Amino acid sequence: MSLTDWLGPQEWQAVVLSLRVSLVATLVSLPFATAVAWLLARRQFPGHAFLSGIVHLPLILPPVVVGYLLLITFGTQGPVGSLLKPLGIVFAFRWTGAALAAAIMGFPLMVRAIRLGFEAVDPKLEQAAATLGAPRPWIFATVTLPLIIPALLAGATLGFAKAMGEFGATITFVSNIPGQTQTLPSAIYAFLETPGGEGPAMRLVLVSIVVAMGAVVLSEYLARRAASRT
Amino acid sequence: MSLSVALRHAFPGLDLDVVFEAPSGVTALFGPSGCGKSTTINAISGLLRPDSGRIALDGRVLFDSGTNLSPQERRIGYVFQDARLFPHMTVERNLRYPSRWRRNAGRDFDRIVKMLALGPLLHRRPSTLSGGEKQRTAIGRALLSDPALLVMDEPLAALDEGRKAEIMPWLERLRDEVRLPILYVSHSVPEVLRLATTVVLMRKGRVIHAGSLRDILADPLLAPELGAREAGALIQGRVDSYEPDGMARVTTAGGTMLLQDIHVPAGSDLKLRILAHEVILSRTAPEGLSALNVLPASVTQISGGLVQLALGNERMLAQITPRSIEALELKPGISCFAIIKSVSVVHS
Numbered sequence: 001m002s003l004t005d006w007l008g009p010q011e012w013q014a015v016v017l018s019l020r021v022s023l024v025a026t027l028v029s030l031p032f033a034t035a036v037a038w039l040l041a042r043r044q045f046p047g048h049a050f051l052s053g054i055v056h057l058p059l060i061l062p063p064v065v066v067g068y069l070l071l072i073t074f075g076t077q078g079p080v081g082s083l084l085k086p087l088g089i090v091f092a093f094r095w096t097g098a099a100l101a102a103a104i105m106g107f108p109l110m111v112r113a114i115r116l117g118f119e120a121v122d123p124k125l126e127q128a129a130a131t132l133g134a135p136r137p138w139i140f141a142t143v144t145l146p147l148i149i150p151a152l153l154a155g156a157t158l159g160f161a162k163a164m165g166e167f168g169a170t171i172t173f174v175s176n177i178p179g180q181t182q183t184l185p186s187a188i189y190a191f192l193e194t195p196g197g198e199g200p201a202m203r204l205v206l207v208s209i210v211v212a213m214g215a216v217v218l219s220e221y222l223a224r225r226a227a228s229r230t
Numbered sequence: 231m232s233l234s235v236a237l238r239h240a241f242p243g244l245d246l247d248v249v250f251e252a253p254s255g256v257t258a259l260f261g262p263s264g265c266g267k268s269t270t271i272n273a274i275s276g277l278l279r280p281d282s283g284r285i286a287l288d289g290r291v292l293f294d295s296g297t298n299l300s301p302q303e304r305r306i307g308y309v310f311q312d313a314r315l316f317p318h319m320t321v322e323r324n325l326r327y328p329s330r331w332r333r334n335a336g337r338d339f340d341r342i343v344k345m346l347a348l349g350p351l352l353h354r355r356p357s358t359l360s361g362g363e364k365q366r367t368a369i370g371r372a373l374l375s376d377p378a379l380l381v382m383d384e385p386l387a388a389l390d391e392g393r394k395a396e397i398m399p400w401l402e403r404l405r406d407e408v409r410l411p412i413l414y415v416s417h418s419v420p421e422v423l424r425l426a427t428t429v430v431l432m433r434k435g436r437v438i439h440a441g442s443l444r445d446i447l448a449d450p451l452l453a454p455e456l457g458a459r460e461a462g463a464l465i466q467g468r469v470d471s472y473e474p475d476g477m478a479r480v481t482t483a484g485g486t487m488l489l490q491d492i493h494v495p496a497g498s499d500l501k502l503r504i505l506a507h508e509v510i511l512s513r514t515a516p517e518g519l520s521a522l523n524v525l526p527a528s529v530t531q532i533s534g535g536l537v538q539l540a541l542g543n544e545r546m547l548a549q550i551t552p553r554s555i556e557a558l559e560l561k562p563g564i565s566c567f568a569i570i571k572s573v574s575v576v577h578s
Contacts, residue, residue, distance in 0.1 A: 127277050128314035130301040132375045133331035142327075146318045 007207075011200050013179050014187035015207055021095055021183055022163035025103035026110075026156050033110035033155060040111070041118035058169075059108040067172025070101055074173075097174035098181050102163035109162055110155040117151020118144070149226040157219035161212060184208055231411050233257075233379060237273050237283030237293075246270065246280070246435040256405050256412045258422040258443075260456070261432030267415045270432075271381045274413070275308050276301035287379055305332070307377030307410075311384045313368040315356035321367050322352040328375035335376040345407060346370045346400055362393040366400060373408065381413040386421060394421075401425055419460045423503065423576050431455050448545030450536035453506070461536060462505035463546040464576065469498050477522075484541025485525040489573055501576040506536055506549035510569040513558050523570040529560050539568055 007015065039045075040052055058066050074081040074091040081092060091097035121144055129139040167185040174181040176190055188204045191197030233252040240246070246266045259267045272278040274285055276292070276299060284294040287306075292299050315324050325348070329336030343349055346366045356364060365385055372380060385401075386394045398421070405412065405425060416422055422429060422443065430440040431452065439452050444464050446452045453461035469492060470479040478492035480500060487502075494500070516524060527539035527546070537548045537560060548568060560566070 122314075124310070124312070124314055125316060127301070128308065128310060129316075129327070131275055131277070131304075131306060131308040132328035132371065133302050133305075133335065134327070135302060135331070138331075143316055 007203060008200055010178050010182075011187065011204055011207075014182050014184050014204065017095060017098075017179075017182065018164055018184035019211070021098045021102055022160050025099045025106060025163040026160045028099070029103040029107055029110060029159060030152070030156055033107060033159070034114055034152065037111045037114035037155075038118055041115045042123075055111050056108045058105050063105065063166070063168025064172050066104060067101060067169035070097070070104070070169065070173040074100065091174075093174050093177065093181060095174075095181060098166075098170050098183055099163075101169040101173045102166045103159075105166045105169050106159035106162035109158040113155035113158055114148065114151050117148035117154075120151070121147045150223040153219045153223045153226065157215055160215055164208065164211060164215075231288050231378075233274070233288075233411060233413065234284070234286045235270070235274060237270070237280040237285065239269060239273065239278070239280040239283075241269075244269070244435050248432070248435070248437050250430045250437050250440040252411065252413055252430070253428060254411045255427035256414050256425045257428040257430060258426035259413060259415045259430050259432060260417065260422055260426075262417055265432045266435040267417075267432055268383055271308075271383055271413060271415055274379075275306045275381055276304045277308075290378075302331070305376065305378045307372030307375050307380045309365070309368050309372045309380065309382040309385050311387050313356070313364040315359075315364055315367055315371070317356050319356075320352065321348060321354050321356070321359070324356070324367060325352075325371050325374055327371065332376040336374050337376070339374060342370050342373050345403065360393065361389045362396045365389065365393075365397055369400070369404065373404075373410075377410065379411050379413065380408075381415070383415045384417070385414075386418070387416075398424060419456050422456075423464065445545075448538060448547060450531055450533035450538045450547060453536065453547060454534070459505070459507070461547055461549060462503060462508070463544065465502050465504065465541075465544045465546065467500045467502045469494055469496050469500060471496050482541070483544040484527065484546070484568075487523045487525070487570070487573065489523075489575075492575065503574045503576045504546055504570055505572075505574075506547040508571040508573075509539075509546065509548035510571065511537065511539075511548050511550055511554070511558060511560070512567045512569060513564075515567055516569060519569065521569045521571055523573070525568050525570065527566055527568045529562055529564045529566060531562060532560060539566075541568065 036055055040048065071092065072078050074097065076082065076085055076090065076092050091100050125143055126139050129143050134142070165185060167189070170183060171186055176182050176186040182190065184204055184207065188201050191201035231254050236249045238247050244264070244266055246269055248266065248270050259270060261267055269278060273280040279298060282295065285292045291297050292304050316327065325339065326336060346369060348367060348370050351359065351363055351367065359367065386397060389397065402424065414425060426443050428441065429443050429446050431438040431446065438455060439446065448463045465482055467480040467482040467487070470481045470486065472478055473488070477488045477490055480487045480489050482502065525541055527541045529537055530540045530545070531538040532555060535549050535551055537550060537555065539546045539548060546568060
């Protein structure tokens with residue numbers, strides 16, 4: 001029996017959608033999380049504490065609140081959503097909305113992990129590179145970035161795991177439409193609400209466990225490989 | 231070439247106000263920890279912006295009220311106390327790091343690798359190097375950045391005695407082979423004695439004196455700054471011949487001396503260190519002494535227990551008690567004999 005047969009079409013859809021949503025959310029937010037982590041770790045500026053507070057908000061607020069705020073901001077009637085709609089960018093009740101919700105919920109976790117990485121890089125190495133003539137962006141790319149690879153991987157893994165598990169904000173913002181916005185957790189929730197849905201739910205629970213374990217093992221392997229190079 | 235430095239910088243606990251000129255050769259910035267040596271070279275290399283001042287290298291202004299070149303633009307090779315090699319790169323990639331950004335950088339790669347014997351290390355990672363190997367790599371990397379000036383911040387301070395002894399000959403070679411002015415921060419007298427030609431004495435953020443090492447060592451007012459046990463002259467000598475018993479006849483400006491354990495060929499030049507507390511003074515020519523080296527001298531200056539003597543055109547210090555100074559009626563112009571108990575060879 002192949003994997004495709006083992007999972008029903010709706011379950012299969014949910015798994016693929018969740019992987020797509022989580023990957024997109026992680027990859028798109030990684031550069032932003034890196035930039036914000038760098039600002040928080042290396043720069044002192046007015047509003048430092050405010051930025052830190054905003055970034056951490058999704059970690060502290062109930063997910064439903066975040067989902068609702070996304071809905072009134074990025075919904076087709078919302079201030080941002082109505083501006084983006086003529087450009088063909090719609091988040092509400094689309095898989096892109098699920099990715100946005102997942103990215104925002106995972107953002108503080110990514111920033112925290114990457115910020116620790118920046119703080120662990122000795123600025124004295126960057127000073128040394130400056131005395132050797134290298135311009136700042138080059139120093140960032142050749143000295144700072146390679147040294148925070150383990151932190152970037154840790155941040156990406158946390159962000160991906162959070163995105164795979166994100167439920168509250170997603171269901172509030174984009175609802176639970178099979179094939180459209182029904183991610184793995186939403187699907188498990190829907191099956192458990194349906195008589196006779198325990199079987200599919202249990203299969204999706206197993207898939208969740210395998211994906212989560214796989215992500216952690218892969219990230220640890222990559223981090224160890226990066227560390228052994230230093 | 232010359233480096234001209236004038237800077238002021240105030241920070242909690244230290245008010246830095248430093249003025250000095252460093253001619254070519256090795257200039258040692260010497261002083262106790264916390265006197266502002268590192269701050270001074272950080273300002274020179276552009277890693278710290280001083281409150282005010284002027285820094286110029288060969289007439290090129292690096293910093294003044296209207297100019298503040300970045301470290302990238304200054305072309306100053308910096309050898310840090312902690313080496314600061316890039317941990318994720320091999321020794322070779324560390325050495326080649328500057329070559330992308332400086333026009334002439336890396337041109338001397340083979341020569342510098344050979345001079346510092348870095349060949350066997352090229353494919354190693356910094357974490358697998360010993361302290362001495364790391365410092366050699368750091369020196370090579372700084373040299374390969376095509377610097378106009380090399381600054382070294384206590385490059386031996388983090389090493390144990392064995393490693394220091396291992397790296398010292400490389401520094402001497404560097405001084406003799408690379409035509410590059412070097413600013414060397416240290417609070418170690420042996421390092422300064424072996425390497426420096428010029429010394430800038432610093433204390434509590436100020437320059438007490440800047441001048442040639444030999445003048446400072448023979449100055450009864452300045453020599454104690456190097457440490458009470460370190461006062462004493464550094465004089466030039468030349469091995470004339472060897473006696474049948476193996477002792478060397480060494481000619482100095484003050485007369486011929488007989489020295490033991492000299493292992494260089496006749497004709498070699500020697501730098502001789504004669505510590506002030508190894509010199510005894512006598513008003514009359516002494517007889518029946520075990521000391522072999524008794525040279526005629528005249529007193530030129532007295533300060534505290536240190537008596538400065540002229541031996542030909544060399545200056546030397548003797549440390550004696552105020553009571554003896556009084557008993558011998560020593561004062562400038564008086565002739566006497568310097569009985570030298572021991573001499574050490576600093577560098578040949």
